[in-house]
Amino acid sequence: MSSLNAASQAAGVHSDAANDQPLLAFIGEQAQAQRVVILQRKQLSGGAIQENWLLDVQLDGGPFAGVQRWVLRSDAASALPASLSRAQEFAVLSRVHRAGVKVPRPLWLCRDPAVIGRAFFLMEWVPGIAAGRLLSGQCAAEGNAQLAAELGANLARLHQLRPPCGELGFLPLPDVAPALASIATHRAFLDRHQGAHPVLEWGLRWCELNAPTDSTVCLLHRDYRSGNYLANEAGLQAVLDWEFTGWGDPREDIGWFCARCWRFARPDLEAGGIGQLEDFLRGYREVSALHIDREQLDYWQVMATLRWAVIALQQTQRHLSGEEPSLELALTGRLLPELELEILRLTSGAKQ
Template sequence: MTVDVLSALPRLAQRLGGAEASLASAERLSGGASMETWAFGVEVLGVVRDYILRRRSAPFDPENSRSTSLAAEAALIRAVRAQGAPAPPLAHLCDAHDGLGEAHVTERIAGETLGRRIVTDPRFEAVRPRLARQCGEILAVIHATPPPSEAQLKTADFRVELGRYEDAYRSLGAERPVLELAFRYLKTAAPEPVDPVLLHGDFRNGNLMIAPSTGVAAVLDWELSHIGDPAEDLSWICVNSWRFGRPDMPVGGFGAYADLLAGYEAAGGRPVTLKRLRTWQALGSLKWGVMCLMMYQSWVGGTDASVERPMIGRRVSETEIDLINLMEAGL
């Protein structure tokens, strides 16, 4: 189904703001193969409120997809906000009347999401040293949130994740010695499972709305949420691929491991060792490497014709050098 978002937005504006409301602005922010994000403003009697529309632009397969539905994402946002975690307030879960397919609307939170700017822009200099601890505190709150049953989240531990990505890698027919070595290495290094908790699933610099004055204003993109090992969330933000040129700042390119873990414990999170975090971090690099191969493959197969897809295949070597360094260091 082709949806003309721009022509559906004026109707949505009235649904959000009432009969007096009109669409003040609309801009597509990003669009992958399966998900689109739009920013739009709704004007009511001279006052404009800003919103974000997220909508699925390709058919959704709940059995095989790693993503949750947007309805599940809405339930998650409500659940974590009730516990005090910063997620953008849900304004509307779209239905058939909206003519937008599967979609939801949240309020737009002010701030910056571009990882490189957060890491380098002088506007964030003052708040940067506080971010790693904030991330730890927020993750502790998310992990303590009872998973909303209507979200029907999947469960995965280290071995399940490693196996899933090894299967994906094998199906691609690529021959990458470093990835082969890492799969074997991590099978041996796999940490013992712990009591699983609610995870964000994609907690990294890039999915955080950062305000220059206060730091983390919102955690975005809940679609990869699942039940699993707390160290998975704590480690994903430490994967070197999203340190944006600051490998010396392991947490998102802005902070130290110790601050992240201290914030996590101070906010009630069960202590996680650095070794456990770094083992998960290596799995994170390995997963990102396989994802890059898969995105290249989606171009080969013709499902995504964008120039971005083949080019991302050339990011596999970045994960390979990071994996070698982690294995050399014994993690």
């Protein structure tokens, strides 16, 4: 079938449809099952870069016999240039899962576009809340110290992965300081982009002049923030959306997590809108000896805000180009003035 969306407009049993047969055959082969029935499927909310489908699957025979709840992750109609392919993301997910990072357990990768029209992979479903605004809005006045510390420790476990790593050989290593490599990428995009963005150019030049000279290169999530992990009353359950993973400075992930643009309903809680910075860093330091001071954190928050501004422009382009008409993508571009104001605040010392 050309897309799951075409055959999944309603809940119920759809596995007897002719278009489902390639998918059923793939699952049956991988799960060593004699019979596979898709009981229900539902497109999950979020996923502006990729599509995620919740599948309830009945399997007869094999090690997965019974009813299983899995998530099928595939490409969206259009993608951002920095996004990994599904095969690459599956390789990343498999490696970090083995490293003890809290992620959904990856199951199987399918590269054959004849199955659903696009490459995809299946992973186990994990319970929890992902919505950043909901998570931040539920926090007590002082935040959720346990969740903040768990997120810090989980990120530090990821940062223990260092190059070289043969199975992640498709991830390029920066040939200059990681901050300078990011600045060059953002500047190249702005040079090609129609329209002037003087505040973004100002921010890039400020980051260039203040770039750190000491950097340890490790594996980064590059979108580690509230909204991209699942949590419940028991704490952190899993980190999602690994399509931007790459090698870089570990402080980049910390700055991204703490940036004001990802604090949602609680801008006063610097640790992702859900906790105090001290709790997040306490959890991080239980695993890693990395130290980040206030000046360094401010620098990487500027870098985070610049990167999100560039992504906002790219998302808008996806809508305006006609590749993927979407109100969500169009509205993302409306965030730009707010991001520019934050860049000016952080780089000029202006009061909030």
